[in-house]
Amino acid sequence: xxxxxxxxxxxxxxxxxxxxxxxxxxxxxxxxxxxxxxxxxxxxxxxxxxxxxxxxxxxxxxxxxxxxxxxxxxxxxxxxxxxxxxxxxxxxxxxxxxxxxxxxxxxxxxxxxxxxxxxxxxxxxxxxxxxxxxxxxxxxxxxxxxxxxx
Amino acid sequence: xxxxxxxxxxxxxxxxxxxxxxxxxxxxxxxxxxxxxxxxxxxxxxxxxxxxxxxxxxxxxxxxxxxxxxxxxxxxxxxxxxxxxxxxxxxxxxxxxxxxxxxxxxxxxxxxxxxxxxxxxxxxxxxxxxxxxxxxxxxxxxxxxxxxxxxxxxxxxxxxxxxxxxxxxxxxxxxxxxxxxxxxxxx
Numbered sequence: 345x346x347x348x349x350x351x352x353x354x355x356x357x358x359x360x361x362x363x364x365x366x367x368x369x370x371x372x373x374x375x376x377x378x379x380x381x382x383x384x385x386x387x388x389x390x391x392x393x394x395x396x397x398x399x400x401x402x403x404x405x406x407x408x409x410x411x412x413x414x415x416x417x418x419x420x421x422x423x424x425x426x427x428x429x430x431x432x433x434x435x436x437x438x439x440x441x442x443x444x445x446x447x448x449x450x451x452x453x454x455x456x457x458x459x460x461x462x463x464x465x466x467x468x469x470x471x472x473x474x475x476x477x478x479x480x481x482x483x484x485x486x487x488x489x490x491x492x493x494x
Numbered sequence: 495x496x497x498x499x500x501x502x503x504x505x506x507x508x509x510x511x512x513x514x515x516x517x518x519x520x521x522x523x524x525x526x527x528x529x530x531x532x533x534x535x536x537x538x539x540x541x542x543x544x545x546x547x548x549x550x551x552x553x554x555x556x557x558x559x560x561x562x563x564x565x566x567x568x569x570x571x572x573x574x575x576x577x578x579x580x581x582x583x584x585x586x587x588x589x590x591x592x593x594x595x596x597x598x599x600x601x602x603x604x605x606x607x608x609x610x611x612x613x614x615x616x617x618x619x620x621x622x623x624x625x626x627x628x629x630x631x632x633x634x635x636x637x638x639x640x641x642x643x644x645x646x647x648x649x650x651x652x653x654x655x656x657x658x659x660x661x662x663x664x665x666x667x668x669x670x671x672x673x674x675x676x677x678x679x680x681x
Contacts, residue, residue, distance in 0.1 A: 387504065389655075389658060390504070390654065390655040390656070390657070390658030390659050390661075390662070391658050391659075391661060391662050393662075393665075396661065396662070396665050397658070397661075398658070398661050400638055400641060400654060400657060401641075403641065403650065403654055405651060405654050405655065406647075406651065408505060415505075418501060418505070419505065421501065422501065422502075422503065422504065422505065426503055426504070429503075429554075429558070430662065432554060433551060433554055433555065433662070433663075433666050434666065436547055436550045436551035436554060436666070436670075437547055437551060437666060437669045437670050437673065438669075439547065459499075468500075469499045469500055469501055470497065470498065470499045470500070471498075486500045487500070488500060489500055489501060489502050489506075489564065489568055490564075490567070490568040490571045490572065
């Protein structure tokens with residue numbers, strides 16, 4: 345009480361103290377799976393949300409045509425991991441949307457299974473799946489993305 | 495931490511050499527509205543977001559942008575692969591060759607070096623998020639110019655994909671911005 349007349353004794357840092365997350369808001373969109381493109385279509389279009397897709401002029405992104413089994417598997421990996429990623433960005437803002445969490449977990453599981461399948465059949469996509477192939481570290485057997493020739 | 499996989503978010507496989515187009519696309523590597531600037535911008539802004547939603551969203555989008563930097567460089571690489579010095583000169587990359595040889599270097603379409611001058615960081619998360627939204631719109635507009643300039647479907651398809659990602663990111667930033675405006679009224 346006596347000291348209060350001195351006012352604040354300490355410098356208040358300019359960085360705000362981090363408040364707890366306040367009331368988490370309800371999502372603006374009432375998303376159900378029919379409002380989402382399939383993982384294949386979401387990859388082709390670049391957007392999983394049907395109501396937010398904005399095309400450019402009359403360009404049509406079109407289908408991705410795989411030339412062989414390896415590329416087909418890779419496109420499937422791209423599709424499921426891209427779909428899971430897009431839902432992840434949405435869930436970052438609306439982390440309590442249970443239906444979207446379920447779809448995210450489903451797509452993520454599928455992507456991980458496909459990546460494991462790829463790593464077992466072909467040269468590894470990530471160093472954690474590398475092994476000894478006839479005395480060579482197999483991570484360097486996978487071509488870098490820009491030199492890949494399918 | 496970051497981990498790496500030898501694959502891209504969207505497949506890119508350009509077979510036809512086009513130095514002219516490579517020079518234009520370079521602007522999304524080292525230009526003012528490019529992917530490198532976007533990655534730096536978001537990965538810096540994330541530290542002062544008021545809660546985990548903002549910190550996490552900016553980390554996730556910033557990470558995706560790093561992948562887009564690689565996709566842009568990959569397009570430039572494939573468009574200039576096996577080009578002769580004469581072809582580089584005719585396509586407008588003679589000056590670039592004089593300075594950097596055939597190395598990848600962040601410049602815009604006119605050869606201006608990458609600069610952080612256009613990247614804002616205000617210490618105010620509402621101002622920062624507004625800048626992030628603007629950055630997405632500017633990148634979208636640039637992709638539209640590049641699509642207008644492109645003639646090869648193998649180039650146009652990844653550009654359409656990357657353009658659409660700007661639309662998605664803008665929507666996420668806008669949603670977060672509106673949520674924060676309502677929840678943190680003092681700001």
